[in-house]
Amino acid sequence: MTENTTGVTAAAGFRAAATTAGIKPSGNPDLALVVNEGPEFTAAAVFTRNQVFAAPVKYTRGNNDGTFHAVILNSGNANACNGVQGEKDAEATAAAVGEALGIPATEVAVCSTGLIGDTLPMDKLLAGVATVTDEVQQVAASSPEAGLAAATAIMTTDTVAKQAVYHGEGWTLGGMAKGVGMMAPSLATMLVVLTTDARIDDPAPYLKASAEVSFDCIDIDGSTSTNDTVILMANGASGISPCDEELAAAVNAVCMDLAKQLQADAEGVTKRVAITVTGTETDADAKVAARILGRDSLFKCAMFGSDPNWGRTLAAVGMAPVTMVADRISVSFNGQPVCVNATGAPGARDVDLSGEDIDVLVDLGTGGPGTATVWTTDLSHDYVHINSAYSS
Amino acid sequence: MTENTTGVTAAAGFRAAATTAGIKPSGNPDLALVVNEGPEFTAAAVFTRNQVFAAPVKYTRGNNDGTFHAVILNSGNANACNGVQGEKDAEATAAAVGEALGIPATEVAVCSTGLIGDTLPMDKLLAGVATVTDEVQQVAASSPEAGLAAATAIMTTDTVAKQAVYHGEGWTLGGMAKGVGMMAPSLATMLVVLTTDARIDDPAPYLKASAEVSFDCIDIDGSTSTNDTVILMANGASGISPCDEELAAAVNAVCMDLAKQLQADAEGVTKRVAITVTGTETDADAKVAARILGRDSLFKCAMFGSDPNWGRTLAAVGMAPVTMVADRISVSFNGQPVCVNATGAPGARDVDLSGEDIDVLVDLGTGGPGTATVWTTDLSHDYVHINSAYSS
Numbered sequence: 023m024t025e026n027t028t029g030v031t032a033a034a035g036f037r038a039a040a041t042t043a044g045i046k047p048s049g050n051p052d053l054a055l056v057v058n059e060g061p062e063f064t065a066a067a068v069f070t071r072n073q074v075f076a077a078p079v080k081y082t083r084g085n086n087d088g089t090f091h092a093v094i095l096n097s098g099n100a101n102a103c104n105g106v107q108g109e110k111d112a113e114a115t116a117a118a119v120g121e122a123l124g125i126p127a128t129e130v131a132v133c134s135t136g137l138i139g140d141t142l143p144m145d146k147l148l149a150g151v152a153t154v155t156d157e158v159q160q161v162a163a164s165s166p167e168a169g170l171a172a173a174t175a176i177m178t179t180d181t182v183a184k185q186a187v188y189h190g191e192g193w194t195l196g197g198m199a200k201g202v203g204m205m206a207p208s209l210a211t212m213l214v215v216l217t218t219d220a221r222i223d224d225p226a227p228y229l230k231a232s233a234e235v236s237f238d239c240i241d242i243d244g245s246t247s248t249n250d251t252v253i254l255m256a257n258g259a260s261g262i263s264p265c266d267e268e269l270a271a272a273v274n275a276v277c278m279d280l281a282k283q284l285q286a287d288a289e290g291v292t293k294r295v296a297i298t299v300t301g302t303e304t305d306a307d308a309k310v311a312a313r314i315l316g317r318d319s320l321f322k323c324a325m326f327g328s329d330p331n332w333g334r335t336l337a338a339v340g341m342a343p344v345t346m347v348a349d350r351i352s353v354s355f356n357g358q359p360v361c362v363n364a365t366g367a368p369g370a371r372d373v374d375l376s377g378e379d380i381d382v383l384v385d386l387g388t389g390g391p392g393t394a395t396v397w398t399t400d401l402s403h404d405y406v407h408i409n410s411a412y413s414s
Numbered sequence: 415m416t417e418n419t420t421g422v423t424a425a426a427g428f429r430a431a432a433t434t435a436g437i438k439p440s441g442n443p444d445l446a447l448v449v450n451e452g453p454e455f456t457a458a459a460v461f462t463r464n465q466v467f468a469a470p471v472k473y474t475r476g477n478n479d480g481t482f483h484a485v486i487l488n489s490g491n492a493n494a495c496n497g498v499q500g501e502k503d504a505e506a507t508a509a510a511v512g513e514a515l516g517i518p519a520t521e522v523a524v525c526s527t528g529l530i531g532d533t534l535p536m537d538k539l540l541a542g543v544a545t546v547t548d549e550v551q552q553v554a555a556s557s558p559e560a561g562l563a564a565a566t567a568i569m570t571t572d573t574v575a576k577q578a579v580y581h582g583e584g585w586t587l588g589g590m591a592k593g594v595g596m597m598a599p600s601l602a603t604m605l606v607v608l609t610t611d612a613r614i615d616d617p618a619p620y621l622k623a624s625a626e627v628s629f630d631c632i633d634i635d636g637s638t639s640t641n642d643t644v645i646l647m648a649n650g651a652s653g654i655s656p657c658d659e660e661l662a663a664a665v666n667a668v669c670m671d672l673a674k675q676l677q678a679d680a681e682g683v684t685k686r687v688a689i690t691v692t693g694t695e696t697d698a699d700a701k702v703a704a705r706i707l708g709r710d711s712l713f714k715c716a717m718f719g720s721d722p723n724w725g726r727t728l729a730a731v732g733m734a735p736v737t738m739v740a741d742r743i744s745v746s747f748n749g750q751p752v753c754v755n756a757t758g759a760p761g762a763r764d765v766d767l768s769g770e771d772i773d774v775l776v777d778l779g780t781g782g783p784g785t786a787t788v789w790t791t792d793l794s795h796d797y798v799h800i801n802s803a804y805s806s
Contacts, residue, residue: 074732138725327802333530340466410719
């Protein structure tokens with residue numbers, strides 16, 4: 023159902039543009055704009071749950087009343103922890119976009135990603151806004167090149183642009199995402215923009231439900247960003263109103279696809295690890311336990327070393343504040359039982375984990391129906407190198 | 415007040431012995447025994463809060479009724495997650511020690527540390543028990559060599575033996591400890607044995623209070639072991655009953671000294687990081703926030719890189735489930751303010767963190783009296799190497 027051909031401009035009536043404003047020292051593109059041509063402008067957004075949140079999150083959350091016409095996104099600077107100046111800068115960015123496009127500033131969502139604690143170079147950023155607002159009015163709607171350019175301009179230490187698309191019967195839903203570190207979203211994640219030409223009166227329930235089973239199940243490093251934002255815009259340009267089930271499936275498919283792309287490009291990743299916990303009283307319990315295992319440095323180092331270390335697995339889940347039956351815990355790696363009823367299974371130390379994908383299944387032994395999957399990565403030398411060698 | 419000359423045998427009336435039973439593949443010493451000669455045998459112990467706990471923890475906790483005569487400790491094998499066989503092996507170990515020393519098995523505390531999930535080589539272990547029980551009856555009480563031998567025999571990836579001592583007026587309290595990884599104790603830690611010739615009717619309150627402000631404030635890697643045990647034995651051999659304040663100070667001093675030694679020898683450590691959080695409503699809130707920062711991989715990588723990255727600091731503490739005033743958070747590194755009221759201070763990126771010790775002070779801005787310090791380390795290449803290159 024999902025093809026990665028185009029992203030945020032795949033749906034009818036969405037334009038995008040990108041430029042190099044000069045915010046990144048690298049000289050790579052760092053400013054992107056996505057504009058909804060209508061006829062409808064329904065939108066939904068979810069944000070970081072971090073108590074320390076960035077100025078663009080404050081601005082966009084404050085204007086999140088069910089409609090957005092455009093999203094402006096910069097990389098290279100998070101505009102977080104910049105006090106009143108940061109808030110003024112986010113407002114000025116939205117105002118400049120709004121003025122150029124002839125829409126209220128409150129209809130412009132603002133997203134930023136990059137280093138925390140440096141104020142935005144507003145001269146460069148506003149010159150960039152002039153460029154992208156001009157360009158977006160000249161580019162064709164649904165341009166794949168423009169969608170890719172936008173997805174590229176929001177990258178920081180991402181190594182690939184992340185796009186996904188779902189084609190319904192006569193309608194489309196597409197999106198783009200960025201995010202490689204500080205990645206343990208809490209019902210929101212990183213920067214994600216989804217667009218659809220379907221008619222959706224209220225996209226919020228679909229976005230919330232999908233975010234919970236996709237982005238919220240990624241836990242790369244236990245760190246939740248100050249800037250996480252996911253926005254879905256719907257314009258009804260296809261004239262089609264998909265049924266509830268299809269809409270949910272479409273939003274799920276694109277969110278899941280983007281989430282898997284984020285996991286695969288996480289900082290320093292050498293292994294993609296899917297942790298499924300079962301046998302808890304509730305799904306929420308299972309997610310808590312899976313997340314605790316996904317954050318455990320010793321477990322993650324073992325994954326890096328292709329070491330089927332079920333002892334560290336049990337020690338980690340044993341600290342989860344959920345009901346379990348400790349002497350009935352069982353663990354499988356890649357489908358092979360390594361621990362049954364909290365004791366080692368024959369051959370447990372010889373399971374082959376040398377591949378890039380590792381499936382971990384942990385049953386906490388209560389006999390309850392709870393289950394959840396969290397996607398994480400290993401803890402590698404490159405992760406340490408990337409995150410110690412320079413500020414980011 | 416604290417000298418590291420001798421440890422667990424510093425107090426009058428305590429003997430120790432150690433041997434190489436052959437549990438460790440390395441051929442290093444791996445079995446230690448500490449025996450209290452009396453006349454009194456009061457004792458206290460605290461244990462891991464992990465729901466997955468080892469057989470020796472189950473055995474020792476089950477017999478933790480206020481007295482112990484001896485502690486037998488092996489390294490090289492945690493005897494964790496070995497089911498009923500593990501429980502039988504812990505019982506058999508205590509029984510063998512008890513028989514040789516002429517004391518009930520229930521008066522023998524059992525501690526194990528090492529790899530999780532392999533059953534103990536009981537033939538080797540019981541032969542080792544015969545050796546150490548024989549030796550301990552020939553060695554002099556208060557032998558510094560015997561104390562060091564015991565502290566050495568409980569090491570796993572520890573690079574140095576950890577001992578501490580407090581000399582009161584006519585009485586002494588000493589101890590030994592081991593622990594380098596899987597180190598985020600919860601009111602208990604690793605393996606620690608404290609001995610004193612003071613008269614203490616009920617050592618439990620002193621041990622609990624000290625553990626809470628010492629071992630429980632270490633958080634190296636967020637992982638809580640299945641085997642953490644701290645035991646304090648008092649024999650009254652000095653005939654002295656120190657006052658409440660001095661006893662508390664002595665237990666505190668030795669626990670704190672050992673805790674700092676554990677931090678300094680943590681796996682892969684290149685920086686010792688003390689995180690103090692203030693300005694919370696309660697001390698408990700401050701500890702929660704300090705612990706969350708101490709577990710944050712991005713923050714720890716920044717410390718490894720000597721990077722005064724206060725942005726990651728704010729992002730990490732912002733996820734603490736405690737009351738804070740986000741725009742009044744302030745941060746200092748090594749006494750230099752780098753962030754004031756959630757915005758960068760002049761020169762913040764230039765603070766020198768190249769030394770081995772880094773002090774981090776975070777004020778969460780509520781104006782409340784809460785404060786706590788947690789000791790952690792950086793996240794280094796060596797940490798990843800040590801924990802991925804082989805099972806441990």
